[in-house]
Amino acid sequence: MEGELPEGWIWTTLGEVVDRCESTDPRATPTKSFKYIDIGSIDNQSHRIGEAKAFLGAEAPSRARRIVQASDVLFSTVRPYLKNIAKVPEELAGELTSTGICVLRSSAAIDTGFLFQSVVREEFIRSVSASMDGTMYPAVRDADVLAQSIPLPPLNEQRRIVARLEELSARTKAARAALEAIPPLLERFRQSVLAAAFRGDLTAEWRARNPDVEPASELLxxxxxxxxxxxxxxxxxxxxxxxxxxxxxxxxxxxVEPESVNAEGLPELPEGWVWIRMGEAGLWRTGGTPARNVDFYFGGHIPWVKTGDLTDGPILNIEETLTHEGIQNSNAEVCPPGTLLVAMYGATIGKLGMLVEPAATNQACAALLPDDNSPVHRKFLFWYIYAQRGNLRRLGQGGAQPNISQALLKNFSAPIPPPQEQLTILEILETMNATSLALEDDVSRAHQSLTTLHQALLAKAFRGELVPQDPEDEPASVLLERIRKERAAAEKAGKAGNKKRARKAR
CATH class of the missing domain: 1.10.287 (Helix Hairpins)
Structure with a gap:
């Protein structure tokens, strides 16, 4: 890891440039209120501390022991590769953090900002992560973090580096904010196109060119x-x-004849369109879950779809599988390719997926099976349900967990154009979706490029290439040696004081 450094720089360990932090047991003051920064409080994207938990000393978690001060750098020792790293803001000074977090407090040898930039580097993270012990709970010790080598420039140069990095980081943040504004705009664009599609606006010219097409009502x-x-x-x-x-x-x-839709209160449809209940689109069913305590029901060769596998497109990654015994001893049934799945429970209500291989589902998915004798193309219904997701979620409100039922889905009204017009609309929607997905991919790549750029800037900074060196700066080795002597003198004075107090006590 160590290499040649610019004039005035020195290799040192992190432990040599940070001061020791204090610990306490909040249970000793059971009625005192504390705020607690745990690993989950740290956003590993923005490297900021979110909401700290509040509690009384009597209710303190067993790991809430370390006292933090403003500008301390918190470095999670649990799965360090996740980069849960943040600086402590002024308002959390004097509060507590977890023993699973290494508290890095800058000494006079290192600028706080430079300390933070030192530990967010990929090179530092890789080196620390190599010390991880354990697979079920991969973590490193504080000693592993403090033993890491870092390049240390003169203090004034550290400050120049930090100032330059913060200047460039501000531009990166502005670019990232602009990128983050794009996906919501794309979704609004999608919804606008879908609304126009299901009003018939997108195919008004098509209908004018094809006046003799059989109305959907006749097909129905x-x-x-x-x-x-x-x-x-x-x-x-x-x-x-x-x-x-x-x-x-x-x-x-x-x-039982299908009940016709009462169109009162529904939008007026173009000539040749008709309202149907989605139950008329074909055969709907739900699935089931085998007993979880029977191991041989799981891990077979039958893909088993749950709502978390639905991604508003073809279902390509299915996390779990069932055995034939699991199918036979539950309500799960294998559905054919082309089946449209709709999530019915919780936060995933209205999420969609299309099977590309035979698969079973759990009870949280409603499945519309392929049916050549259907008045509506499944992909047309897919996009209609996508457009109506907000309404479906509102209908599912009211209980402890929002849910919709298969009965509600089957009773939900959908506008159906003639089959030829459905295909024309689908062609437009698929083109729109392909364009939107391509733009989302571009945004994702741009985000990654910004991350790569930031790491490249850090690498350049820690090679001494980001800002000019000043020969008038005090070399880091001189400053570090002075701090070592001061620490040694303080430690000696502390030991002498302890002996004196011990003699008095006798």
Missing amino acids: KRIRAERRRLWEEAELAKMRAKGKVPRDDRWKARY
């Missing part, structure tokens, strides 16, 4: 008639299999 009549015919055939076959031959047609009255 034929599909309803065909579904009734298939039901009657199936029911008649069941009765004959039991040796029962109906004497008249009264049994046909058991068929």
Whole structure:
């Protein structure tokens, strides 16, 4: 790690340039109020401390022991590669942090800002992470952090480096903020296009060029008639299999005709469109979860989709699998490729996915199976549900956890154009989505480029190439030697004082 350094710089360890911090046991003052900075309080993207937890001394977590001061650098020793690193702001001075955080307090040898920049470098993180011990709870010791070598410039040069890095960082933050504004704009663009699509605005010219297309209502009549015919055939076959031959047609009255949509209060549709309930789009079902305490139900060859696997697109990564025994001993059923899945529970309500391989689902997913005899293309319904996600989530409010049911989904109204117009709309929407996804990828790459740029600037700074050296600066070796002597003298005086007090006590 160590290499040649500019004039006036020196290699040293982190432990040589930081002061010791104090510890306390808050339980000794049970009624006193404390704020506690744990690892979860640190944002590893902005390197800032979010909300610190408040508690009384009597309720203190067992790890809340270390006292912090303003400008201390907090370095998480648990999974250090996650870079949970932050400086303590003024308002948290005197509060507590975890024993899982190494508190780095700058001495007179190192500028606080330079200390912070030293430990956020990728080179430093890699070196510390190499000391991790344990796989279930990978962590390093404070001693591992303090033993790390760092290049130390003269104090004045440290300050010039920090000033320059902060200047460049401000530009990077502005660029990052501009990038972060793009995804919400893209989503608003998507929603605007979708709203126009389902009002019929995007295909107004298409309808003018194709005035003789059969209305969707006529197709719906034929599909309803065909579904009734298939039901009657199936029911008649069941009765004959039991040796029962109906004497008249009264049994046909058991068929439940789909309820038409009351369009009152709904937007007016273009000529040739019709409202349907989504239950008429095809066969809907939900899945199930095998008993978790039976190991051999899991880890088989049947993909098992949960709502966390839904990403508003093709389902390409499925975390868990089931065995045939798991399927047979639960309500989970294997759905074919092309099945549209809709999340029904919690924060994921309305999340969507399309199966690209046979897979089962849990009970939190509603599944619309492929059906050639459907009045609506599944991808058309996919985009309509995507556009209506906000409304579905509002309908799911009211309980401890927001939920929607399969019955609610099946009863939800959807506008259906003729099949040819559906395909035209889908072509426009797929083009829009491909463009939006490409832009999102560009934004993601730009974010990564900014991260890479910052690390490149840090590397340049710690090679002594970011700011000019000043021969008038006191060399770091001279300053460090003076601090060592001062520490040694203080330690000697402390020991002498302890002996004197011990003699008095006797």
